[in-house]
Amino acid sequence: DAGVIQSPRHEVTEMGQEVTLRCKPISGHDYLFWYRQTMMRGLELLIYFNNNVPIDDSGMPEDRFSAKMPNASFSTLKIQPSEPRDSAVYFCASSLSRDPGADTQYFGPGTRLTVL
Amino acid sequence: QKEVEQDPGPLSVPEGAIVSLNCTYSNSAFQYFMWYRQYSRKGPELLMYTYSSGNKEDGRFTAQVDKSSKYISLFIRDSQPSDSATYLCAMKSNFGNEKLTFGTGTRLTIIP
Numbered sequence: 001d002a003g004v005i006q007s008p009r010h011e012v013t014e015m016g017q018e019v020t021l022r023c024k025p026i027s028g029h030d031y032l033f034w035y036r037q038t039m040m041r042g043l044e045l046l047i048y049f050n051n052n053v054p055i056d057d058s059g060m061p062e063d064r065f066s067a068k069m070p071n072a073s074f075s076t077l078k079i080q081p082s083e084p085r086d087s088a089v090y091f092c093a094s095s096l097s098r099d100p101g102a103d104t105q106y107f108g109p110g111t112r113l114t115v116l
Numbered sequence: 117q118k119e120v121e122q123d124p125g126p127l128s129v130p131e132g133a134i135v136s137l138n139c140t141y142s143n144s145a146f147q148y149f150m151w152y153r154q155y156s157r158k159g160p161e162l163l164m165y166t167y168s169s170g171n172k173e174d175g176r177f178t179a180q181v182d183k184s185s186k187y188i189s190l191f192i193r194d195s196q197p198s199d200s201a202t203y204l205c206a207m208k209s210n211f212g213n214e215k216l217t218f219g220t221g222t223r224l225t226i227i228p
Contacts, residue, residue, distance in 0.1 A: 004159070031214050042220030043160070043204060056215060091159050095214065105216065107159030 004108035006092050012114045018080040021111045024073055025094030033105060034067055034077050035091040043091070049075065050097075082115045089113070117173065121223050122205055122219030130227050135192040139205035139219045142186065146217075147210040149181050151190045154202045163203075164190065195226045 003026040015018055025032050032050040042115040052069045060067070065084070069075040079086055089112050091106040122139045129135055137151075148167055152160035161203040164179040166172045166188075172179045188207075192199055205219040 033214075043218040045215060045217075048214060057204070093159070097214065104162045104165075107161065109159050110157075112157075 003095055004092055004106055006090075006108040006111050008111060009109060010112045010114075012116065013082055015083055016081045016114075016116050018078065019082045019086075019113060019115075021077040021090050021113070022093030023074070023075045023077075023108060024037075025092070026096075026106055027073065029094035029096045029106075030072075031077050031095040031097060032069060033093040033095075034075070035093065037089045037091060037110070038087075039103075046077070068082075079113075082113075084115045087113055087115050117142060119208065119217050120205065120219045123222055125178040126223040126225060126228055128225045129195060131197060133188040133195050133226075135190075135195050135199070135224060135226075137192075137205075137224070139184055139188050139207075140155055141188075143205060143207075143209070144183075144186070145209040146207040148163070148208045149179070149188050150216070151177075151179060151220075152204045152206055154204060155164075156201075160204055168206050187212060197209050197226045197228050200225045 007032045030051050034046040035041045035043050046059045047067045047068045048055055065079055067077045080081045089110045091107050093107045095105045120141045126216045150165040151163045153163045154160040166181050169181050169183045172187050180189040202221040202223045204221040206216045208216050
């Protein structure tokens with residue numbers, strides 16, 4: 001398996017522009033997570049899906065952020081409009097809930113976003 | 117106060133030393149405890165997980181959980197330069213919620 005695939009790997013954009021990050025989870029996994037990582041705040045969960053349905057979006061910082069999962073093999077995280085404080089590494093992760101307590105989350109390589 | 121506290125380091129030790137990494141937490145509902153390793157410019161990868169209190173050993177790595185003190189540890193024996201990475205603790209409750217709460221990570225460097 002290729003693992004979790006994210007694109008683009010790097011994104012540089014100007015303040016006010018729309019940014020779309022993409023994720024392909026591991027085939028067969030039923031959970032998908034979006035995280036943001038910064039030096040100051042560490043790894044923060046933004047939103048997660050189960051069987052393509054958003055379960056908890058309480059970590060989404062504000063209305064500028066939105067996430068979709070139109071099918072089991074694709075998800076997007078969109079920021080519109082982007083701001084410099086959105087600069088971070090965004091990770092997508094997926095897992096399979098064989099055991100509700102002990103699932104393993106597999107992370108993608110991340111998208112490094114810089115908003116100028 | 118954060119739910120999970122972790123010393124960010126950085127921590128530098130000579131090759132062959134024993135390394136101790138720690139996290140404390142405040143939420144008594146946490147039942148599953150994990151350690152993730154993250155190499156520079158990579159995504160985190162699961163290193164070890166334990167359920168409830170006790171020890172778990174895997175090669176040079178030992179994870180300990182003390183729920184009474186709300187304290188977890190990761191020990192690395194005979195540390196190698198390839199162990200140089202950021203180590204993140206993570207934990208979750210057992211209520212069917214898949215949400216993990218992470219520590220901020222400790223950056224570890226093993227000096228050859």
